[in-house]
Amino acid sequence: MVLMLRSAARSDVGLLRSGNEDSAYAGGQLLVVADGMGGHAAGELASAAAVATMAEMETAGLDDEEALERLSEAVVTTSERIADVVAAHPEFAGMGTTLTALAWLGGEPARVAVLHVGDSRAYLLRDGVLTQVTLDHTYVQTLIDSGRITPEEALVHPRRNLVMRAIDGIHPAEPDVSVREARPGDRYLVCSDGLCGYVPDARTQELLGLADPVAAVTALVEAALAVGAPDNVTCIVADVVEVDEARPAEAPVVVGAAGEQRNRERLPGFSFPADAQIDPRSATIVKVSTRSGDGTGAFAGSLAGVYAEEQGPTRRGIRWRWVAIVAALLVVILAAAGITYVWATNQYYVGNEGGYVAIYRGLPGELGPIGLHSIEQVTTLTVDSLPDFEAAQVENTIAADSLASAQQTVSRLTERAAQCTAAPTTPGCPSTGGTDSGTAGSGTTATPSPSGSP
Secondary structure (H helix, E strand, O other): OEEEEEEEEEEEOOOOOOOOOEEEEEOOOEEEEEEEEOHHHOHHHHHHHHHHHHHOOOOOOOOHHHHHHHHHHHHHHHHHHHHHHHHHOHHHOOOEEOEEEEEEEEOOOOEEEEEEEOOOEEEEEEOOEEEEOOOOOEHHHHHHHOOOOOHHHHOOOOOOOOEOOOEOOOOOOOOEEEEEEOOOOOEEEEEOHHHHOOOOHHHHHHHHOOOOHHHHHHHHHHHHHHOOOOOOEEEEEEEEEEEOOOOOOOOOEEEEHHHOHHHHHOOOOOOOOOOOOOOOOOOOEEEEEOOOEOOOOOEOOOOOEEEEEEOHHHHHHHHHHHHHHHHHHHHHHHHHHHHHHHHHHOOEEEEEEOOEEEEEEEEEEEEOOEEEEEEEEEEEEEHHHOOHHHHHHHHHOEEEOOHHHHHHHHHHHHHHHHHHHHOOOOOOOOOOOOOOHHHHOOOOEEOOOOOOOO
């Protein structure tokens, strides 16, 4: 029986970023995740440079000490190459990257070497228990180590993204390196903080329980997207498995910024691996086979598929779909407003206009600065000439579903005013008849003058 790695990788630009600054490399001997920093200062180039440099490294047949030395040298080389890029392009000053890598050493017992700089992470799921293999090089981690805050408080700390170590071509990176025993059934997760910074460990452990690495990386990235994914999201899931015999080596896969041809073209001095990832601008999913080492650390061969999914174009498509959805909602709102306006303009009510009974078209009141009614007719009937009950009705407005109905209401009010004029001592009538009693019985209408007098 031979031990080997079976891995799957996925990188997603996330929901808020315009570009992907993460890079990852998934092979049988090496797993690498680099999270570029610098934004306009070309963080995507820094992470791509790290992947290109690490991909050149060979650990097959090395003992533990040699492997750790080779890994440390790779960090120094990466830093020097980033310094060369900045020297040639001063506008890139400030670029840098995190780097977390697992190198398969094989042997008996099988071992894996761990390299870590920054706040990307490596986890181990063994016998259903998730363990964080690396320790974040961040400001909040120093607060946790000193007992000043709890891990839960670190998740919402305002300076949780402050990285204390990175590969930037200026400062010594000082990587953490170690060797761990690998057992059949072990599952490793290497990820950027776009995943571990937003998806709780308990949820991560749950999703890592999925049987297939492809299903696991897909579920993990989707979990980050479900909580908003404000950062790029990249992860590799790799299983330590037993196979009957070694198999021929096949190409690894590169995802994220290092897999984009446009970034490779901007780094002409770098040699990128001949991976199975095609230009993500022309396709989003590529299936390739993994490769792995045998018990001595040599390449063994393929076992299962690796999915490399580049979501830059897809995420842009999602953003455009959101734009379309918002536009459709606006159309619906405007259409509803139009329907409401048409309905409102076909409504009528009777009310008080400057002391005179008037017919209004529309609805009483205003919508913000917008009036919902207009004066259709102002009669010569005064509100003061009405019995108290009818006068109160007019003050509170009397609804009508048509102009004819409103005119009928005015006729009824005119008759009630005439009755008070004829018998002013009737209970509820004003103390004296209306001032325009002769006109009141006619029910005629007129357009008011600017002063409000007919």
